Amino acid sequence: MKHQNEYRDPALARLQLRAIAETVAGFDRTMTLMEICGTHTMAIYQHGIRSLLPEQIKLISGPGCPVCVTPVGFVDQAVALARRADTIIATFGDMVRVPGSSTSLLHEQARGATIKIVYSPLDAVTLAEKNPASDVVFLGVGFETTTPTIAGAILTAEKKKCKNFYVLCSHKTMPAPMAVLAGDPELQVDGYLCPAHVSAIIGANAYQPLVDAFRVPCVITGFEPLDVLQGVLMLARQVVAEEARVETQYRRVVKPDGNQKARELLYRVFEPCDARWRGIGEIPGSGLRLREAYARFDADRALPVEVEPAVEHIGCLCGEILKGKVRPADCPLFRTTCKPEDPVGACMVSSEGTCAAEYKYGEWGLEVP
Amino acid sequence: MKSDIILLGHGSGGKLSHELLDDLIVPILSGIGQRDQDDAAVLVEQQGRLAFTTDSYVVDPIFFPGGSIGGLAIHGTVNDLAMAGATPVAISVGLILEEGLAVSILRTILEDMSAAAQHAGVRIMTGDTKVVPRGKADKIFINTSAIGIMEHDLEISGRNAQIGDKIIINGTIGDHGMAVMASREGLELESDITSDSAPLNSLVADLIRGVGRQLHTLRDPTRGGVATTLKEIAIQSEVEITLREDSLPVGATVAGACAILGLDPLFVANEGKLLAFVAAEAEEQALQIMRSHEYGRGAATIGEVSSANKGKVRLQTAIGGLRAIEMLAGEQLPRIC
Numbered sequence: 107m108k109h110q111n112e113y114r115d116p117a118l119a120r121l122q123l124r125a126i127a128e129t130v131a132g133f134d135r136t137m138t139l140m141e142i143c144g145t146h147t148m149a150i151y152q153h154g155i156r157s158l159l160p161e162q163i164k165l166i167s168g169p170g171c172p173v174c175v176t177p178v179g180f181v182d183q184a185v186a187l188a189r190r191a192d193t194i195i196a197t198f199g200d201m202v203r204v205p206g207s208s209t210s211l212l213h214e215q216a217r218g219a220t221i222k223i224v225y226s227p228l229d230a231v232t233l234a235e236k237n238p239a240s241d242v243v244f245l246g247v248g249f250e251t252t253t254p255t256i257a258g259a260i261l262t263a264e265k266k267k268c269k270n271f272y273v274l275c276s277h278k279t280m281p282a283p284m285a286v287l288a289g290d291p292e293l294q295v296d297g298y299l300c301p302a303h304v305s306a307i308i309g310a311n312a313y314q315p316l317v318d319a320f321r322v323p324c325v326i327t328g329f330e331p332l333d334v335l336q337g338v339l340m341l342a343r344q345v346v347a348e349e350a351r352v353e354t355q356y357r358r359v360v361k362p363d364g365n366q367k368a369r370e371l372l373y374r375v376f377e378p379c380d381a382r383w384r385g386i387g388e389i390p391g392s393g394l395r396l397r398e399a400y401a402r403f404d405a406d407r408a409l410p411v412e413v414e415p416a417v418e419h420i421g422c423l424c425g426e427i428l429k430g431k432v433r434p435a436d437c438p439l440f441r442t443t444c445k446p447e448d449p450v451g452a453c454m455v456s457s458e459g460t461c462a463a464e465y466k467y468g469e470w471g472l473e474v475p
Numbered sequence: 476m477k478s479d480i481i482l483l484g485h486g487s488g489g490k491l492s493h494e495l496l497d498d499l500i501v502p503i504l505s506g507i508g509q510r511d512q513d514d515a516a517v518l519v520e521q522q523g524r525l526a527f528t529t530d531s532y533v534v535d536p537i538f539f540p541g542g543s544i545g546g547l548a549i550h551g552t553v554n555d556l557a558m559a560g561a562t563p564v565a566i567s568v569g570l571i572l573e574e575g576l577a578v579s580i581l582r583t584i585l586e587d588m589s590a591a592a593q594h595a596g597v598r599i600m601t602g603d604t605k606v607v608p609r610g611k612a613d614k615i616f617i618n619t620s621a622i623g624i625m626e627h628d629l630e631i632s633g634r635n636a637q638i639g640d641k642i643i644i645n646g647t648i649g650d651h652g653m654a655v656m657a658s659r660e661g662l663e664l665e666s667d668i669t670s671d672s673a674p675l676n677s678l679v680a681d682l683i684r685g686v687g688r689q690l691h692t693l694r695d696p697t698r699g700g701v702a703t704t705l706k707e708i709a710i711q712s713e714v715e716i717t718l719r720e721d722s723l724p725v726g727a728t729v730a731g732a733c734a735i736l737g738l739d740p741l742f743v744a745n746e747g748k749l750l751a752f753v754a755a756e757a758e759e760q761a762l763q764i765m766r767s768h769e770y771g772r773g774a775a776t777i778g779e780v781s782s783a784n785k786g787k788v789r790l791q792t793a794i795g796g797l798r799a800i801e802m803l804a805g806e807q808l809p810r811i812c
Contacts, residue, residue, distance in 0.1 A: 114793045116721070116794055116795060119794035119795060120795070152739070152798070153793070153798075154790070154791075154792045154794075154796020154797045155794075155796055156796075157798070158794070158795060158796045225660065331792075331793075331794045467799060467801075468798060468799030468801065
């Protein structure tokens with residue numbers, strides 16, 4: 107973390123804040139800026155950034171937490187797979203606690219299912235090699251940042267002739283949902299803080315069609331507090347000047363055409379498909395599924411199971427929260443029946459979820475009751 | 476001992492049990508060759524109020540950089556007594572062993588316990604050993620209970636934090652939790668993170684001698700970390716606590732490992748740290764006392780009791796923002812993208 111402190115310098119933060127205040131000084135309406143990525147949401151809460159911004163600037167959280175946008179039916183299918191004999195579910199940690207229609211993987215584990223938390227999809231391949239008598243199903247959730255590593259794991263499994271490794275796919279891509287939200291008259295998004303690491307893969311140019319179609323400013327922004335403040339400043343300047351461009355604040359990582367090698371790897375194994383987003387619904391071409399040549403690794407095709415009908419939880423406003431239309435505190439379940447230790451919706455589970463962030467960090471002087 | 480692994484018979488109460496006790500456990504833990512066959516230890520008469528506490532230890536892995544389940548089982552319980560301001564007098568050791576555990580591993584753990592008890596100045600007075608079938612426990616679980624004596628009439632309590640109190644910690648935060656996490660997950664870091672597992676009773680004794688009544692509250696921020704502990708105290712004492720992020724001591728490797736795993740060091744467990752609430756006028760003296768003790772070299776003031784806003788803990792972030800701190804809910808889970 108040699109460089110972390112450089113991006114948390116209080117004196118530089120004060121300079122940025124002064125520049126932001128000067129930029130919006132004469133601006134006479136609320137400027138709504140949406141951060142897409144869950145990691146941005148966390149950083150904004152963790153560093154108390156909202157408490158420092160001028161009141162004209164309203165930061166709202168968008169659909170960039172992969173666990174949160176995964177529909178409930180995916181959890182139900184994972185549960186059904188977990189109940190199969192001789193099956194091991196391998197997953198990143200957060201998915202374990204996401205409630206399905208009637209149960210979660212955590213509860214299934216308590217009832218005897220085998221669930222292993224892994225930090226890398228390759229660990230799931232190793233798990234499959236070590237347990238040749240079991241089917242190992244990796245839960246493939248995430249955006250372009252994680253999907254290339256899953257593609258890599260599938261190619262590794264193929265090379266190793268691993269016959270008991272599968273992926274249950276719910277991969278999603280950016281910036282498709284941003285276009286849906288940009289066109290939503292109820293929201294009136296003035297600008298996007300675009301994802302940092304997703305953009306490292308897809309590249310800054312990927313946002314140009316969005317800007318062309320909706321004239322919405324896009325600034326690709328890093329995750330440290332000074333990154334976020336600078337991103338807000340760059341967006342505010344565009345909004346005030348009534349401009350709409352793609353700008354990259356996170357230049358130390360993101361290139362205009364992204365990481366071509368990672369994308370080649372990704373599209374060798376996956377192909378675009380329509381995908382269902384929690385709260386937003388079906389978006390054409392916004393998901394990724396395994397190509398026919400890799401169908402034998404696809405848990406959905408290779409391991410058919412009976413899945414209970416998907417039921418969203420009554421009263422849970424995750425869907426509206428993911429679109430930035432509602433704040434967690436507006437949800438009747440927030441802090442009452444929905445808590446991190448007993449979550450109702452995915453936004454309370456994921457460490458990047460808006461509800462989890464607001465529950466954990468509150469918003470001193472603003473939202474805390 | 477004849478067997479090199481623990482057998483079910485070692486917990487039977489019969490011959491093998493006697494062999495385990497006489498050849499291994501008693502000589503290492505009590506330092507005497509022959510054990511007293513009575514069912515209970517009798518302590519000499521004590522002057523003053525007594526404190527009594529118990530804790531169970533199930534850490535995985537049982538060995539981690541900077542310690543083992545054995546040392547931890549002594550330190551943790553001694554520290555619980557110390558946080559009440561009590562001097563430990565006697566400690567018990569209950570062992571639950573998994574069939575098949577290597578005797579060499581058990582020996583190392585017992586030696587760690589013995590060394591830790593000696594270092595803390597507490598005698599292991601009684602104990603018990605059970606063996607469960609393979610798979611019914613994970614290698615070894617330990618329970619320790621301890622009795623301490625209050626050699627003063629101070630009321631050191633989580634209810635006693637007062638407006639204006641300075642909050643002092645005796646060193647870096649998050650070391651134990653991240654040392655265990657890193658070895659459990661096989662994280663390869665630039666340098667090893669070492670657990671801070673340590674007995675804090677002599678540091679507490681120094682503080683009590685030095686600042687006396689100006690010491691209001693002591694608590695060790697173990698599970699749930701500094702954040703959860705401070706929230707507990709804010710609720711108990713019905714006060715508001717303000718922390719300053721830029722004064723929180725966090726080691727560089729711990730900060731790095733936390734960033735990689737998406738964890739917040741404020742919520743990560745410590746096993747050799749204490750939070751002391753002292754009156755503002757005693758702050759400098761308390762810092763000096765801590766810094767001249769082997770377990771307090773990195774002591775720092777991290778915040779204060781700021782108002783009577785009941786049960787609130789807030790953090791002034793390094794860049795000047797304010798946010799609330801809540802208790803840890805569930806486990807800290809790593810992020811996925």
